Each structure stands twice: as structure tokens, then as C-alpha cells.
Amino acid sequence: MNALLIAVFLPLAGALVLALVRSLALAGWLNLGFCAGSLAAAVWLALQILRGGDLTGDGFHVDAFNVYLVVLTALVGLTTAIFSRPYMAHVCRDGQVSEGRMRLYHSMFQGFLFTMLLALTTDNLGVLWVAVEGATLATVLLVSLYRTPESVEAAWKYFILCGVGIALALFGTVLVYFAAQHALADVAEGLSWSALYAGADRLHPTVMAIAFVFLLVGYGTKVGLVPLHNWLPDAHSEGPTPMSAVLSGLLLNVALYAVVRFKMLVDGALAATDKAAVAGHLMMGFGLLSFLVAGLFLHRQRDIKRLFSYSSIEHMGLMTFAFGIGGPLATFGGLLHMLVHSLTKSAIFITVGHATHIAGTQTIEHIRGMIRTQPAVGWGLLLGVAAIAGFPPFGVFTSEFLLLSATMQSWPWLTTALLFGLVVAFAGLFRHLHPMVYGKAPEGQQPVAANMLPVMAHLGLVLWLGIAIPVALSRWLDQATFLITGSHLL
Template sequence: MTPTVALHLPLVAPVAAAILSMLIRRRAAAWIGVAAAAAILLAGGVLGATVTDAPAVVSGLLRADALTALMIIVIGAVGTVACWAGVHHLAAETTTGDHNADGGRRYLTLVQLFLAAMSLAVLADNLGLLWVAVEATTVVTAFLVGHHRTRASVEAAWKYVVLCSVGIGIAFLGTVCVYATAVAAGAHGTTALDWTHLVNHATTLDPDLTRLAAGLILLGFGTKAGLAPMHAWLPDAHSQAPAPVSALMSGVLLSVAFYAILRYKTITDAVLGPAYTRTLLIIAALASLAVAALLLIAQRDYKRMLAYSSIEHMGLIALGTATGSRLAITAVLLHVLGHGLGKAVAFCGAGQILAATGSSRITAVRGLAGRHPALAGSFSLALLAVLGLPPFSLFASEIGIARAGMAAGHGWTTAIAFALVLLAFAAISRHSAGMLLGAPTATTGGQPVHADGPRATAILPLAVGLAAAATLGVTLGPLQDLLDAAADTVLGGHRP
């Protein structure tokens, strides 16, 4: 596969799968969706091998450097796990009659368009196109959040649309500010929003307008990334969406939104220095960690528990980005990949628990290990991965973020942040222990779909995701060079 083909494949494959989803049988369309996600992963691998020690691959408005390649790998890896688990999710809904033919086709089409929009966001060299792609993810996922058409899911979809639209509107104002200062510095047309041009000519940009843009961008895209104080949409949306969609939203969408912040940080740091953005990111990081830790203590719904865990991890990513050293950024990028895999498995496992027990309430799920040992095993391992325990990669990335913070002289900030992480760890452990090991109780929240638990084939995608997360915790292999190159790109040492 040539680099140019790999550059376009993450867009072509899911769009083609979306079209086929409307024309062929649902089960075949679901497996084609898995193949499209795997094609994105393959394209990310090809791009990563190409750009690690070479210039970026460019074609029109699309551009792939090391950071782009890593994000394509994240989209492909999490997308493969989620779409593979989605095959069994669709089968379960069909069994109970919750899924009509049109609903199934709409779901499969929207999921593929979701993957395409996220791929476009990370492939776009033009920051205006990046904004359009992120806005497109809002439109597509709004229908997925409200997929079940219950009162709670529709309410969550509306809340998601309103809050994220406000955030994206704020990000638009930030984009306009960047465009205005670029035009004032002599840029013309679409060049004024080309990331490569802005980085290369950062010293000509107006500092005051850039400072305003940086604040708006962080608040705007931070809303979509689930950072406090604009995080309120996330628990509702993640808890009401179908489990594979929640996996994609938590495992990829939040990181894609934060990717936009990373792209702008390269520009704003070159104009203003790192102190201004660092202060904003530290505030957002500590606020997000505090909100997540405190609300996890009293959580009663395990899907919402996983959603608040996502806010916690985005806070850690913001903290590492604020530190800004090469070690910190490398750890942040590893955290993005490890969190994506772990959270994808956790949400897909949560969906299977919901199908097996009929309830999403923590108190209604007790003694899971005794009733459904394979499902309990995969879910507990996913929780271990999300909690940052070895051998999973989040253990290494969290250690890296902590080390980088201490080395940079942010001892008190790092100590407070990881104290909140410990509080969240204790809350999740307490809730999950009862679910897995507690005395069995009668289900009170609804009728189970599969009282005997999921089939072994439904556990397989979860096992593959866990194996990948554990492998990354033991060895990075060729990903080490890609992570280092991607960190250099964030820090401004990109290749044109």
C-alpha cells in the first residue's frame, strides 16, 4: 500500500461501508463495518511506518505526520474492537425485537460516518476543515446517542447537541481569531488556516489575538473532550448510547477533540510561550479530576461510572500536556491509545452486562463472577486496565505523566492530581467489587436479553482489545519511534 492510498483509505473505507450498509443484509454490513475499521488501523500502520523518519504525506487538504498516524491507529484500533462487538450487540437487539431493519441500517451507517468524520478531523491540514469534521461528529453521534428512542436517550441526545454545539461555536470563534491574525500577517485564502503555514510563520502572528484564540479553543474543543466545566453532556450521552457507540465516544471522540487542542498548542506556544496554555490546561485538568473523583463516589449506574472515569482520564491527559516536556507528551499519547483500548473493552463489556442482567444499576448487578465468569473476567480486566494497573499500558503512561510533572517542578500540582486519581480509583474499585464478587441479587431494572450470558464469540473482541492493551504495557515495539516522533510534532519539531 502506497502512503497516498493510506492517506485516503481512512476516509474511503468507512464511507464505502456506510453506503453498503444501506444496500445489503445487516449482518453482512456489520462485518463490512469491522473490515472498514481494520482498514483504518492498517492505514495508520502504513502511515506510521512512512512518516516516523520522513516528511509528512500530503495530498490536497489532507496531511499525515507522526501525530496524525498515531491518531489514525487509535481510531482504527478502538473502531475495530467497537464494531466487532457491535456485530453481537446488533444480534442481541434483533433477538429481542428492539431493532427493526431500518434502525439497524441507520445504526451501521451512522457508525461508519462517525469513523470517517473522526478520521477527517485528524487528517485535515486546514484548521477550518478540522473544525468542520469535529462538528460533523456532533451531528452524527447525536442520532446514535438517541438511537433507542427512549425518553432518557432523547433527552441525553438533546443535552449533547446543545452543550457540544455551544462548545464548537466557541471553538469557531477561536478559529476565526486565528484566521484574522494570520490574514493580518500576510496569509491569504485557505493558507491562513493551514497548520503547516501557521507553525512555520508563528512569529508573525499577533500575540494578543492569539492569546484570545487559545482561550476560546481550549474552552470550545475542551467541551467536546469532556473537560470541566463543560463536561455535563458526557455522563448522560455515554450512558444512553448503545455500548459500542459509547466505546467509540469515550475511547476515540474525546481524544480527537483533544487532538485539536494539541494542534493549536504547537502554534500558541510558538507565539506566546508555554506558560499561558499551561495555566489554562492545569486549571482544566484539576477541575476535571476533582469533578470525576467526587461524582464517582456516589455513582449508582455502571455506564455512568465509566463515563466519569473518562473525564478523569481526560484530566490526566490535560495535566501531561500542561507539563509539556518530551516525556510528558510521549506519556500523554501513550495514554490516549491505552485509554482508548481499555475504555472500549469496558463499555462493550458493560453493554453485555446490561444484556445479561437487564439493568444498568450497580446495585442490581451482584455476583457476576459466579453467574457469568467469562463476562466478569473480561470486564474486571478492562477495569484493571482503566484503573492503570500493570501490565496494562495506562500504568506506564500515568507513571510517565507523574515523573514528567515532578521533573518540571510541578510537584504540588502533580500530587493533588494523583490524590484525586487515587480517590477515583477507590470509588471505582468499591463499586466494581460488589458487581463482580457480591452476593447475587434478583435483577430489578428490567428483563435480561440473554439470561445465560453472552456467547464466547461475543467475548472475543474484548479479549483482543485487552491483549493489545496489555502488550502495550509490556513493550511498545515499533510504536516507540512513532510516539517519539509524534511528541516532537506537538513540541514544534515537525518535518514539513
């Protein structure tokens, strides 16, 4: 329990402390320190869970499913903090951001991590909602950190769309609570996920089905599912790059995590009716639509950060589709894909941050010849995109291969759609990538001080996961698969 409390509440302490620290250099290091502390506690917590089984009590519920996301969140938080320290100092020197706003940035960075970890570990579905909404509130001012008209517009859109979406999710949560009051003996436990899961077969199926529609639309807005995805490219492209990395790598995962948790409840409630798989079918539909539409949109992008935001929508769609199929193989693939996508995408955003500093713009047309100007950044971009496009031997290939096999097993005719989407997305990424990496560098383009350590660490991990998943990790993911689907894969 101690490890859990440290992991979750250290970032909250960080948010409060960093709001008071005036020195920019110190704030950067403190930010890093808090993230490192939180990661250490998260790893400790994971070891406890893997040895001793689930941890439930005091309003928290930690099992193999969410503890792996906790470690992932803390890890990406730390590497992004390592990247953010020199990057934001550079931005601040350029005069784009005042010192007061840097304080806001560091404080809210920690605040965002706190809401993410709280959403993952809480047992109370109401607190889950509060935390996800809190994540919007923490990041909305960071999206408009540069105060350009574009960034204010992006932040407004983000605020309104996610606010509306999440409001619908609250309506769904109220309906779940309503169903619980007629099913559970102890009404006070009506929002506790573990109590609801234990009594899921007694929940009223119709109420739960209606609730799931609201929950899917609500949390789906945050996942970035088409047609509710409009805020995502704007918020990612206009905010500071470290924010894009954590939004894409963490926030989307946590929203999808919420959807999957609710799907487990709804599946339990609907198991005995003739519409047992309705939740899964809804998720498959939304997921496949997002996957295909975002893949096509990749071709139309001119802004490098928007390009990779659409790639995030595409991958989130694929994961939603995977969890929708259900079954151990698809779920295992989905869990693995969450992991490798987060690592790869945050590595890409970090590289993109350096590339935009070199080129001085986010417009793809003007980012040229990265590999000549600064080989580390060029190679980072090339390998990152190769990994995210699903090239072997990277981990994304493994998880996409698992997903394709699972689709072929249960919905053979959908495999064509998946393959088509993968090819379209692949082409969309590489037609933009090639000139950016190999094109002719403009006169006088200078390298910048870039810290590629986080990128190398992430891509190294993804490569490792692609070549050989460690036994401990595959057991771990298998345990999570068992929790979600009720049967083991391995």
C-alpha cells in the same frame, strides 16, 4: 497518498453503502469489512510516514503525531464493529430497535469514523471544525436510538451543549484566520495548519491568546472538561454500548488532538512574549479540575455506564493536564496515556455491554456475581477496571507514572493533588466493582453469547505496553513528542 485516501474515504463509502443495505446480517458483516479495510490502509499509511517522513499536500497533513491516532481510531473502530455485530443483532431481536433504525445505526457508525479520520488528517483548521461538528451530527441520532424519554433527553443535551461549545471553537478559528491574514504572505493559506505553524512566530500574540480561550472552551466541551462535561455521562449511558465505546475511545481523543494542535500554534505565537506558557497553564487548570471533580463523582454513580463515563472525564482531564505541562516527558506520557486509555476504555465498555445483557439492567445495584454467571465477562470487567485504575503491570500505570514524574519535575506541589485524585478514583471504581464481580448472583441469571475477543486483544495490548513498549512504538511516540515540544525524550 493513496493509503491516506483509502483510510479516510473508505468509511464514507461505507456510510453510503450501509444506508442502502436492508439485510441486518449482511450490514453487520459489511460494517466489519469496511472497518478492516480502513485499518489496513491506516497501517500502510503509518509505515509510509515512519519510513518517508511527513506527508503534506492536497489539504492533508500527516505526521507522526496524528498517524498514530489514525491507526488507533481505525483499530478501535474495527474491534468495536466486531463486538457490535452480534450485540446489535441481540438488541434488534429484543425488539428495542426497528430494522430501519439499524440501518441508520450502521450507516452512522461508518459516518462517525469518517469524520474522526478526516478531523485527524486534515491540514485545514476549518475542515477540522466541520469534521468535529459532523461527528456530533452523526452520533446524535445514535444516542437516541432506543427512543426512550431518557435517551431523547440525553441526545438533546448532547446536541445543544456540544453545538454551543463547538460554535465557540469556530469563533476561535475565525480569530486565528484573522491573525493569519496579518502574518502570512499567502492569505489563502490562512487556515492551513502547516503554513500557520511555519509562520507561528509572526502571528499576533494577543489575538492568538484570545482565540485559544475560545478554542479551549469549544473543543474542551467535546473533550468533556469540567464544567462543560454535563453531556458526556448522559450521552454515554443512554446510547447503545458500541457507541459509548467509540465515543469514549475516539471522539474525546480527537477533540483533545485539536486542542493540542492549536496549543502548538499559540505557543509559537506567544514564545517571545512574557506570557509564553499561558495556553499550557489554562490546560493544566482545566485538566486538573476535571480530573479531581470526575474522581469524586465516581463515588456517587448508580448506573454502570455513567460510572465509566466519569472515569473517561477523569482520564481526559489527566491528559489535558499532561499536555498543559508541556515538556518532553509529560507530552510522551500524555501520548501514551491517550493510547492506553482508548484501548482500555473501549474494552471496558464492550464488557459492560455484555454484563448489562446478562443482568438485564444498567443499574449497578442489580448487576451482581458476574464472575459466577459468566467467568469471561467477570474477569474482563475485573481486569479492565484494574487496568484503568492504574494497576501495574498494565500500560495505564506506565503512562500515569511518567506523568507523575513529569509533574514532580516541573510542578512538585501539584503531585499531591494528582496522587489524591488517583486514590479517590481508585476507591470510587473498586467500591462499585467488587459486588458486581464477586457478589451473589441473582437466581436464574443466565450467561449470554459473548465475544470477548476484542476485549482480550485490547487488554493484551495494554498489558504489553505496560511490560515492554516495543522499540518501534517508543521511537514513534518520541517522534510525535519531538513534533509537539521541539525536543526528544529518548
